Amino acid sequence: MKKLPYVFLVLLLAVAAIVACSRTQKTDKTTSAQLRTHKEAVDTLRGSEEAQAAQPAQPLEIIPENNSEVLASNDLSALFxxxxxxxxxxxxxxxxxxxxxxxxxxFASVTKDAIHPNVYHIEGKSRYKRNITPFHGEIVLEEAVQFRDPNISEANMKEMEIKNTYMTHGTFKLQEDSTFTGSGVFSGKVAIDFATKTNNGIRQWYFSETKEGAQGAGFIFDGKWVSYKTGKSKPITWARDIFMIADGILKDFSIGERDVEINPKYRKLGWDNFWENDEWWNENPSAKL
Incomplete structure (x- = not known):
């Protein structure tokens, strides 16, 4: 097995490069740009492909704990x-x-409610095609489930200064400004994976295959958008690391294993400018069709 300092140097480099590479790199739209997800960090923690093949992934161990205490004692707003x-x-x-x-x-602002520790208030903006629309709303967390991943060694957990790992579940409702053209309400289910640290801090957790949680994507929002004007709804899903779940939504969306590429056939669905860091969220919001 590789020495721990080297393992976590690779791990940190992989995590730091996830979005930085994808948003700062400009690429000819006729070619494929390299993207990096958390998969490399996950694979690094679990050892070589040969080791993984010899020892198939083990199911997570669920640990009973006081859910309300976990939600009360940890401020998850930092994860956003x-x-x-x-x-x-x-x-x-x-x-x-x-x-x-x-x-x-x-998400321009995420704050924990002063009275209800399971409620988080959100302000932000959405961008769909050329429309930028402000919204506000809430996340209401319903449970926190502690788990242990037997596929990650205690030595690696100690090296990362991890105390416990959790899956949290709840609901969200984000209301767009009704004065904007084509506005509506986002609502649905949210799953968040996080870890507490030995120094009492918290961090996003990407390194376990939590099928009942965020599936290695950090967090997932999954639900629908309903138009104020027509009442019609459309499905919506977004995540912190969308490439961890994208292939389950669009077949072969990403090509490759560790260094992945967006499949050229999906560029027309708004991914052709994924590498442009235009900071649209700093613009004065206006409805543009």
Missing amino acids: HRTEEYDEPAVYNGFYGTDHYRIEMY
């Missing part, structure tokens, strides 16, 4: 902002509508 391992603006990509066109969600 710039962090040490995710030094990027809080802009998240996803799929919208039956054609799964790209949508971007920007």
Whole structure:
């Protein structure tokens, strides 16, 4: 097995490069750009491909714990902002509508409610095609489930200064400004995976295959958008690391294993400018058709 310092140097480099590579790199639209997801970090923690083949992934061990205490004692708002391992603006990509066109969600502010520790207030903006629309709303967390991943060694957990790992589940409702053309309400289910650290801090957790949780994507918002004007709805899904779940939404969306590429056939669905860091969230919001 590789020495731990080397393992975690690779791990940190992989995590730091996830979105930085994808948003700062400009590429000819006729070619494929390299993207990096958390898959390399996951594979590094679990050892070589040969080791993984010899020892298939084991199911997570669920550990009973006081859910209300976990939600009360941890402020998860930090998971939606710039962090040490995710030094990027809080802009998240996803799929919208039956054609799964790209949508971007920007969280300008996420704050924990002073009275209800399971409630988080959100303000931000959405961008779909050329429309930028402000929204506000809430996340209401319903449970926190502690788990242990037997596929990650205790030595690696100690090296990462991880105390416990959790899956959280709840609901969200984000209301767009009704004065904007084509506005509506986003609502549905949210899953968030996080870890507490030995120094009492928290961090996003990407490194376990939590099929009942965020599936290695950090967090997932999954639900629908309903138009104020027509009442019609459209499906929507977005995540912190969308490439961890994208292939389950659009077949072969990403090509490759560790260094992945967006399949050229899906560029027309809004992914042709994925590498352009235009900071649209800093613009004065206006409805543009």
